[in-house]
Structure formats: structure tokens, C-alpha cells
Amino acid sequence: MNNKKSKFQIKKVASYILMGVAGAALSVGVFSAMKKNTNLSDFEIFKKDQNEKGYFQSASYSTASYNPPDLTVAAEKTINAVVSVKNYSSYSPQQQRQQFIDPFDFFFGDPFNNSPRRSQPQQPKDTPNGLGSGVIISSDGYIVTNNHVIDGADKIEITLNNQKTYTATLVGTDPNSDIALLKIEEKGLPFLNFYDSDNVKVGEWVLAVGNPFGLTSTVTAGIISAKGRSLDILRSNSKNPIESFIQTDAAVNPGNSGGALVNTNGDLIGINTAIASHSGAGTFEGYSFAVPSNIAKKIVEDIRKYGLVQRGYLGIGALDMSDDSAVKQYNAKNKTSYKSQQGVLVTEVQEDGGAKDAGIKKGDIITQIDGVTIRNFPTLSGIIGEKRPGDNVSVTIMRDGSLKSFKVKVKDAQGGTSVKTKADLSVTEKLGGEFTSLTEQEKVNYGLESGVVVTNVDANGKLRSIGINEGFIIMEINDKPVNSDKDIERLLKNYNGTVSVKYVDPYGRFYRRGFKMN
DSSP: OHHHHHHHHHHHHHHHHHHHHHHHHHHHHHHHHHHHHSOTTEEOSSOOOTTOOSOOOOOOEEOSOOOOOOOHHHHHHHHTTEEEEEEEOSOOGGGGGTTSOOHHHHHHOOTTOOOTTSOOOOOOTTSOSEEEEEEEOSTTOEEEEOHHHHTTOSEEEEEOTTOOEEEEEEEEEETTTTEEEEEOSOSSOOOOOBOOGGGOOTTOEEEEEEOGGGOSSEEEEEEEEEEEEOOOOSTTTOSSOOOOEEEEOSOOOTTOTTOEEEOTTOOEEEEEEEEOOTTSSOSOSSOEEEEEHHHHHHHHHHHHHHSSOOOOBOOEEEEETTOHHHHHHHHHHHTOOOOOOSSEEEEEEOTTSHHHHHTOOTTOEEEEETTEEOOSHHHHHHHHTTOOTTOEEEEEEEETTEEEEEEEEOBOTTSOOSOOOGGGOOHHHHHTOEEEEOOHHHHHHHTOSSOEEEESOOTTSHHHHTTOOTTOEEEEETTEEOOSHHHHHHHHTTOOEEEEEEEEOTTSOEEEEEEEEO
């Protein structure tokens, strides 16, 4: 019995072995047939028969070797053109906003832990209040950086990659785009050329170069993840922000702000500005954002040529049709039935704007500008942000199911079509604010002898530079009481020199600060 059982087991094992050998032979045969009829360097697995259903087709699989792009040339070209920027300040306009959460802390972080909303000991005079990066854009020392990097600075220090240090002059700023232009006195400097950022593509390799956490000349690599992003982070510092950021996955951290985003040729395609940090720690978590080079270049050219930024407008109110939540809210409020889609809905047409002159109407949906598809409002904002008053743009709209095209002349905020210099500005434009007279009863309530309430404060104006925001009351200018905008115009028209301002904030705190008028 046991002998028969042993023989049976031997036969059973032998049959398994035979089956295994046969299966292996079959596999080899199939593989050989495939090798004869298929190029194995590029074949698809789980290939779906076109006549079958219920199966899926995978991406192509390739056994060919992968050669990553060579980024060394771009890195070598960029490193020496990126500088460290140190902000030394005894006073910052942000200190006036300490009761609010500063969105720049959320996106940019605070490498020196000096957020004004936290109680901090007095900083030594030789300690910078902020640290960032900058990009040399000319051999004679012009440097572009972020406005938030140098905001409120009494002194700006530049350190080159060779460790040479300079004190920089602030040429001009634009909080609407978060761009600032600096100048150091030096010649023969390495610099980067602006590249046409409209030509960069999603998926393209890029390098981010800067000084994160004070570490000099740090290079990180990634790809462009998206274009035309809006984060809504500039609104707290500007009235009409331009947000059409390039989004990348190159690692950017506090101290990188103002640094270079370049392509594989080392051409400047953006100025690194923000990082997404949902933990609130202000460190990189996968996405970073840069001001496109076309916008930065236009801002820099305006500051150098005119002394101020020439901002153009279409003259419309707008709704981002790609924002499903915003569309639903608009429909509920206005009893309309718009569907979420690409484009920008015209919700208002301003009387003195170029859109009205051209024939654009409320309810039109803007689909293209100068042949570029308008996916969302940031796309529109970025294109118009590159224009100056007097420029013409071709606007394509959808109206009643039909496409129509219009030639629109871009205008400034006052409806003008010519560029301005500082000499053309009125006193209120230079100061960056409007003024409302106090009534006699309000003077009694506030316990004041004189004063005007400040409204519509421009983030780029003189008032904001000394900490005056909307709702503050200016009592005296150059020791003279003021009770109307006419008083201010009379005192400062054609005035050159230091201006002394006495004012009170909404909490009843009195200040006296000054600025240069020229």
C-alpha cells in the first residue's frame, strides 16, 4: 500500500515538473515570436484590441535610456547674475497692519521671524529686517526684485555672488505687480536677458536661482506646472493687482523671493515671488509662483523711462467665468443663468473706458485678446498688464452665440490715452490718496482742531510709504493745519523738499513722519 502510494506521488510530482517545463517552453516560444515581429525597444503593455471592450490601454513603455536635460549651462550663466538683497529698516509700513494676518507671511515666510504681529525685541541696527534675492538685468547695475522684499527699507544692501557688497538706490516700485527696481554703482556686471514669457510652455524645464534662508546662490530645478495663476495675495498691498503667475514645482523657500526663474538656456522667464505653504511654516510644499518676465520687463522699462508705471485698463468690470463658485454667486445675485466656462464676463462698462468707445457691452464674454485665448481673469490681467495707455488691442467676444471682434484703445484710470511722467502728476496723485473734509461735529468728536480723512490710498504713494492708510486723519502738513484737499494742493503744489505730516490713526494714536517731495 505504501509502495503504491509512493509511486503515485512520484508520478504526480513528475507530471507537475513536465507541465512546468512545457509552460516555460511555450513562454519562450511566444517571446521569440514577439521578438521576431515586434520592436521590443518600444511596445505597449495591456494593449486593447479595438474590437474588445472592458480592457484598458496603458501608456507606451520604452526600454530606451532616459537622458535628462543638461542644466549646467543655465546654472553657470545665472548664478553670478543673482544677488542677495538685505532690507534694513527702522520702520515698516507693515507695522501699521499688525492687527491683521499678513498674507505675505503665509506665502513668502519670514526668514528672520520678524512678523509684526508677533512681539519681538528691538532689532540691532546692523541686523536686516528682511532678506531676499534680486536679478541683475544690465551690466551697469540695474537689479529687479520683489516690492515686498524692499518694502519700508531705510537701507538696501546688495551682495554679489563674489561676496562684494553695495548699497543700492531704490529707483522705483510697483506693488500692483510686486516688482521693484534697484541700482548699484558698478560696471561690467554679469546680467540676464528677459525672455518672452508668452512663449514658455507647461512641462518645460526651469531653474529657480536665489538665496533661500540666506544660503548664497542656490539652484533648484523643476518644470512649469501652469500659467496664468492668481493667488489673490497682492490685493492687501495694491488697489489693482496684476496676478498672472507662472507656477512651477522648482523648490523655492523664504529668501528666494526676487530671484530668477530661467529656462534651460539661462534666459530670464520670471521673478520668483511666492510659495504655497498650507502649514503656515512658509517653506516649500510643492508649488512656487513667479511674475512672468513680460510683465516684469514692462514695469522696469516704465520706471526707467517715465519714473512711474504706465498702467492701462480696458474699462470694464469682470467676472472670471472659469470660477464655478463666483459664477454661481453672480447668478444668484443677478438672477442670471451663466454656465462655468473659459472666458471673462463683462459685468460693467465704464463710461470713460476704451471698451465702451469700441462698442463692448455688459453681458459680453471675452474669449480672446490679440489672438490669445482668455481662459480666466488672470490671463486677461496678464495681457493687459503688459500694455500702456494709448495701446490698441484686438478683443474677441461672444455675444448672443456669435463671435465679434473689436479694436479697443487701452486707457489709464482717469480715461487718458497718453503716458505720464512724475511732472504730470497732481499733488494727490503723488501723495497716493484722496481726502474728505471733517465736519465740525466730527472735529468735536475726535477732539481735533483740523483734519482730513484719507481715502483710496495707493500702495505706491508717499502716504503709504510713511504708514498712512485709509481712515487715517491728516491734521497738519509742514506744521500748517489742513481742512480740505484744496489746502493740501495749495501747500504742496510745486513744492520740493522734506514734507512733515502730522496724523492720527483710527485708534487715536498720533504720529509725525516725513518724506521727500520732488
